[in-house]
Amino acid sequence: MALFDLPLDELRAYRSGSAEPEDFDSFWDKTLQEARGHDLGAHFEPVETGLATVDVYDVTFAGFGGHPVKGWLRVPAGATEPLPLVVEFIGYGGGRGLAHENLLWASTGRAHFAMDTRGQGSGWGGGGGTPDPVGAAPAYPGFLTRGVDAPENYYYRRVFTDAVRAVEAARSHPLADAARTVVTGGSQGGGITLAVGGLVPDLVAVAPDVPFLCDFPRAATLTDRHPYREIGLFLRTHRGRAADVLRTLSYFDGVHFAARGRAPALFSAALEDQTCPPSTVFAAFNAWAHEDKTIEVYDFNDHEGGGPFQEAAQVRWLRSYA
Numbered sequence: 001m002a003l004f005d006l007p008l009d010e011l012r013a014y015r016s017g018s019a020e021p022e023d024f025d026s027f028w029d030k031t032l033q034e035a036r037g038h039d040l041g042a043h044f045e046p047v048e049t050g051l052a053t054v055d056v057y058d059v060t061f062a063g064f065g066g067h068p069v070k071g072w073l074r075v076p077a078g079a080t081e082p083l084p085l086v087v088e089f090i091g092y093g094g095g096r097g098l099a100h101e102n103l104l105w106a107s108t109g110r111a112h113f114a115m116d117t118r119g120q121g122s123g124w125g126g127g128g129g130t131p132d133p134v135g136a137a138p139a140y141p142g143f144l145t146r147g148v149d150a151p152e153n154y155y156y157r158r159v160f161t162d163a164v165r166a167v168e169a170a171r172s173h174p175l176a177d178a179a180r181t182v183v184t185g186g187s188q189g190g191g192i193t194l195a196v197g198g199l200v201p202d203l204v205a206v207a208p209d210v211p212f213l214c215d216f217p218r219a220a221t222l223t224d225r226h227p228y229r230e231i232g233l234f235l236r237t238h239r240g241r242a243a244d245v246l247r248t249l250s251y252f253d254g255v256h257f258a259a260r261g262r263a264p265a266l267f268s269a270a271l272e273d274q275t276c277p278p279s280t281v282f283a284a285f286n287a288w289a290h291e292d293k294t295i296e297v298y299d300f301n302d303h304e305g306g307g308p309f310q311e312a313a314q315v316r317w318l319r320s321y322a
Contacts, residue, residue, distance in 0.1 A: 003271050005222070005278045008297065011269075016215040016255045016283035027151060027251055028199060031064075035161045038066030042169035044073060047099045053077050054106045056099045061169035063118070063162035070116040070130045071166060072096055074106035075175050082177035083111040084322035087170050089163055089185035089192035090114065092143070092212060092227055095121020095128015108315060110322070111177075113170035117188070118162060119143065119155075134158060140237075144230040149244075151251040156213065160195040160252065167200055180204055180322040184314065187276060187303065188212045188227075191254050194284055197265065198257030205321040206265045207314050208284070210305040212276050214254035215283035217246055225274045258284040264292035266317045268310050275303035 006014060021027065044057040055077050063069035075083060086105040090096065096116040105112035120143070121128015136147035136155065147153035163183075171178035182205045185193045190211025197206040212227070220231040231249075235242050250256070265288050269281040278297075285295050296313050298306050306313065 011282040020256045038062045049100045064158040072114045074112045084180040085111045085176040086182045087113045089189035092188040093123020094125045097126030115166040140230045140234040142230045145234040156252045194254035194257045198260035203263040215280040216249040219280045254284040258287040261288045267295040270298040270301035270305040272302045
């Protein structure tokens with residue numbers, strides 16, 4: 001597919017029409033307060049991987065509802081002093097993978113925490129190990145409409161809460177320097193990154209890569225590619241419920257979290273991306289509240305975006321912050 005969305009000059013000026021709920025902040029304050037009523041219980045178990053340059057810990061902590069959530073903490077082998085911390089969130093359908101995977105950030109001399117995504121980890125990669133024990137109303141197969149009947153029941157309420165608690169868990173380890181915490185992720189992981197960037201006030205940098213979960217009203221009508229297509233297929237059956245569904249999704253829209261972003265940010269967008277259309281990414285980028293923000297644009301790429309080129313850009317960019 002060649003370019004299908006707005007021209008680049010219009011993307012740079014585009015603003016989302018997603019309506020922010022009046023109680024957006026109180027909804028999230030209450031959600032996180034409830035989660036913090038459970039003991040974080042972060043547990044770090046050393047793992048024998050055979051790696052000579054990286055030490056790995058198998059992590060369990062209490063996420064939404066006190067439910068156990070898994071993760072990996074990777075640090076340079078033999079580290080003894082607190083290190084800058086990168087917390088990473090995973091793309092749609094993936095899990096934390098295996099202990100020896102994903103070594104980039106630890107190889108840069110930082111502590112790296114990769115959060116498992118509850119209920120996922122069976123679509124690609126090395127798998128995941130965190131169930132989602134919460135039931136939900138009827139949904140289209142996938143995750144985007146699970147619990148979409150109400151914001152309190154929505155699947156990503158649990159995931160975003162897990163992600164905030166993941167930052168707290170990672171920061172609790174003695175080899176993590178809490179004052180130098182960065183969050184990052186691609187696609188779904190980028191959407192989760194935006195949520196954390198809006199909910200955690202003291203991050204030093206945020207790096208969402210081709211983020212998902214942004215500008216739902218436009219995304220649901222612009223692309224027919226999954227996962228956004230799950231919304232339309234749900235509404236094809238549940239006729240007349242579009243307004244209610246969009247109201248629920250508005251509490252989870254990356255655009256509204258971006259408006260609360262308080263750290264420097266490096267975004268990326270791909271102009272042939274039909275999975276996360278560039279206008280939806282620019283909607284979040286243009287809304288990002290911190291004035292120190294940059295977006296890498298990949299003209300002829302689909303959802304793979306910059307791939308290793310974006311990783312290289314992130315490594316260079318992050319030197320100024322952590």
